[in-house]
Amino acid sequence: MSLEVENPASTDSTTNRLSLKRHDSLFGDAEKVSGGKYHGSEVNWARTLHLAFQSVGIIYGDIGTSPLYVYSSTFPNGIKNNDDLLGVLSLIIYTLIIIPMLKYVFIVLYANDNGDGGTFALYSLISRYAKIRMIPNQQAEDAMVSNYSIEAPTSQMRRAQWVKQKLESSKIAKIILFTLTILGTSMVMGDGTLTPSISVLSAVSGIREKAPSLNQTQVVGISVAILFMLFSVQRFGTDKVGYTFAPVISVWFLLIAGIGIYNLVIHDVGVLRAFNPWYIVQYFKRNGKDGWISLGGVVLCVTGTEGMFADLGHFNIRAVQISFTGILFPSVALCYIGQAAYLRKFPDNVGDTFYKSIPESLFWPTFIIAILAAIIASQAMLSGAFAILSKALSLGCLPRVQVIHTSTKYEGQVYIPEVNFMMGLASIIVTIAFRTTTSIGNAYGICVVTTFLITTHLMTVVMLIIWKKHLVFILLFYVVFGFTEMIYLSSILSKFIDGGYLPFCFALVLMTLMATWHYVHVKRYWYELDRVVPTNEMTTLMEKNDVRRIPGLGLLYTELIQGIPPVFPRLIKKIPSVHSIFVFMSIKHLPIPHVIPAERFLFRQVGSTEQRMFRCVARYGYSDRLEEPKEFAGFLVDRLKMFIQEESAFRLNEAENDEASSNEVSEAQTRPIRSTQSVVHSEETIQPRVSSSRSGRITLHANQTVEEEKQLIDREVERGVVYLMGEANVSAAPNSSILKKVVVNYIYTFLRKNLTEGHKALSIPKDQLLKVGITYEI
Known part of the structure; x- marks a missing residue:
């Protein structure tokens, strides 16, 4: 509910007064608070x-540690022709320029959702401009929050409007x-699982240069120990060690750039010819099919590129552009150039290029920094x-699990215990099963390139309906980047049986879980919506069940954002009592990253004023954290x-307006029979005094009330706050298909029973929780 001062242009004595106008849609109007801040807002230099x-x-740990394994993955069977190094180096250089630099740093970063990036950020951005979500998410009140910014199409936007209508x-x-969105999320999860395996294993492998007696099994054992430690400390959050990240990675970039220059000068400056495409x-021409297959190794030079976009919420566009072009690209490019120069003289060392190309005096410092860089990556x-999954949770694509915010400085840094355990277990299993970086790289590349392709397609939709770019520019973007990524994907798929199947299996499982949960979530929403009790029937419902009021504040949580949920009539039939202050509470996640606190709550009176029952919608962006119960209350x-x-x-303003209108009508009726002007003035001066006096009494009484x-x-x-939650048991209707029964009765039920319950996700204390059971057949 909001109050707005209105000053009409009319000079009439009644309409000239300042009046309060109420915008009363479904939940009342949101307060129009300007100046909402978000990640990525303008900052000084x-x-x-x-x-x-x-x-x-x-954000550069992953792409910065790629030189550890790119050449060994590109030439798994050795270098057949020394000139092949120039071709591969040229491929690496231009891949770095085309995908991370041109596509992401100078185009995709601008498609952020109020500062936040990632696959789900793109999806939520599109969903605000076109109604593509399965559950209605666009109400008039939501569009008024500071970060929403919906632009209505005009006649000059015919193509955008046409595409929007088609969608x-x-x-x-x-x-x-x-499907594209959850596939992209699944691949990023696969990336997050495989990055620790390949980064740590490749870094640890360097120890065999100084301890050749170590076999591969022992190297894998050391890697597993580091991985176990890495996943064990996730609960402490990156904020605890965040201050060491930038210095360590900066030293890493200085080292690899310096080693690259050293190898270039000492071994073969001629490799600079590789800048010629x-x-x-x-x-x-020389390698044919083998050259095409080798692209699966080359593309590993851009692993972690999606992280630049996904982690944008911690920084801003200009900062990422400066750090990439000024630090990452020159350092990594010099490292690859130096390795190519070294391999021109020592092609037999391609299996362990990075460590063999390090000068003897720098080996141990580089090895230690490499281990740290791999852990940071x-x-x-x-x-x-974790951040991407928390956004998926907010958009109803996964069960409500506990999301812990680990940083007070970076809002996007979160930790999800259940997900951390599963990813850690998967990463350790992958390391033990595949044993070498080459085998893991075959799976790793598919995750990376599939995510690239999905981002390209979602970006094309953004350009069509949101940016409204010229068709030539859109086609150029889609053809150049889509064609490049399709070539890389086709190469990686050729290694499907050599480990490439892993991310597909992983994605299939995760997509099945996400699709199942979202499907039942949508079905349950519409089931409840069809059976809501209209708010104007609240008084009748209370009288019919002879409901008595008990002390305290009651909050009944419901996913519905309209009407009275069907669990409430069941509650008062079983226990005909309601708290003195009762609120129907809905937690609503908008498809934007942040809702500022002043715009958080929307209220609406339910029933008569004396009943003291309210509807409340608490709105959060997908990067906002839920407050602790005491703070929330x-x-x-x-x-x-x-x-x-x-x-x-x-109500006071309404009464004053009614009284003023009544006085005006009365005055107009008596004016024609007045005989003198003096009488008219006398009556006109007396009446406002009486009205003013009465208005003052009404105002005083209202303030006291x-x-x-x-x-x-x-x-x-x-006296106490009690949280009430509906414990809905969802099952497929008897006449449902076998597939639907499997999805609803088994997969969904398994997820609901084995993952964190809703009250734990909302951090509701058990001693203040009351559950109400109800069964839905969908």
Whole structure:
């Protein structure tokens, strides 16, 4: 509910007065609070440079440690022709320029959702401009929050409007977009699982240069121990070690750049000819199918690129652009150039290029920094994977599990215990099973390139309906990047049986779980929506069940954002009592990253004022954290008291307007029979005084009533807050298909029973929780 001052242009004595206008849609109007801040907002250059330095440690660990294994993965059977090194180096250089630099740093980063990036951020951005979600998510109140910013199409946007209408009217298009989104999320999760395996294993393998007696089994054992430690400390969060990230990775970049320059000068400066792309053409002419297959190793030079976009919420676009072009690209490019120069003289050492090309005096410092860099690379990808999954949770694609925010400085850094355990277990199993970086790389590349392709397709939709770019630009973007990524994907798929099947199996399982949960979530929502009790029947419902009021504040959680949920009639039939202050509470996640606190709560009166029953919708962005129960209750009570005050002000204003209109009508009826002007003036001066006096008494009474209501709320809160939740058992209807019964009765039920329950996700204390059981057949 909001109050707005209105000043009409009319000069009429009644309409000239300042009046309060209420926008009363489904839940009341949201307060129009401007100036909402979000990640990525404009900052000064000093702050931008500081963020650029921090970004080096947070988002470049993965792509920065790729030189550990790219050449060995590209030439698993050795180097047949020395000139092949020039072709591969040219491929590496231009792949770095085309995909991470041109596509991500200078195009994709601008498609952020109010500062946040990632696959789900793109999906939520599109869903705000077109109604593509299975559950309605666009209400008038939501569009008024500061970060929402919906732009209505105009006649100049015909193509965008046409595409938008096609998306909204096509169920298949909606399913395709949703499938692409969860596939991209699954691949990023696969990336987060495989990054620790390949990074740590490749870094640890270097120890065999100084301890050749170690066999591969012992190297794997050391790697598993490091991985176990890595996943064990996730609960402490990256914030605890965040200050060491940027310095360590910066030292790493200085080392690899310096070693690259050393190898270039000492061994073969001629490899700089690789900047000529003609060497790529010659490479493919010379190697044919083998050259095409080797692209699966080359593409590993851009692993972690999606992390630049997914972790954008911690920084801003300019900071990422500066750190990539000024630090990452030159350092990594010099490292690859130096390795190529070394291999021109020692082609037999391609299996362990990185460590063999290090000068003797720098080996141990580089080895230690490499281990730390590999751990940081893994940490960064895990943090990104947790952040993306938390967004999926917010959009109803996974069960409500506990999301722990590990950083007070970076809001996007979260930790999900159940997911950490499963990813850690999978990463250790992969390391033990595959044993070598080459085998893991075959699976790793599929995750990376599939995510690239999905981002390209979602970006094309963004360009069509949101950016409204010229068709030539859109086609150029889609053809150049889509064609490049398709070539790489086709190469990696040739290694399907050599480990490439792993991410597909992983993605299939995760997509099945996400699709199942979302399907039942949508079905359950519509089931409840079809059986809601209209709010205007609340009084009748209470009288029919002879409901008595008990002390305290009751919060009944429901996923519905309209009407009275079907679990409430069941509650008062079984236990015909309701708390003195009763709130139907909905937690609603908008498809934006943040909702500022002033716009968090929307209230609506349910039934008569004396019943003191309210509807409340608490709105969160997918990167907002849920407050602790005590803090949440405090915020809610404060906003409830403000709502009561606003309602009283509105009713008072309404009464004054009615009285003023009545006086005006009475005055107009008596004016024709008045004989002298003096009488008219006398009556016109007396009437406002009487009205003003009466208005003052009404205002005083209203203020007293409001204060009494506020005191009553405070007293009831002191008596206790009780949280009520519907425990819905969802099952497939008897006439459902076998597939639907399997999905609903087995897969969904398994997820609901074995993952964290809703009250734990909301951090509701057990001693304040009351569950109400109900069964739905969908």
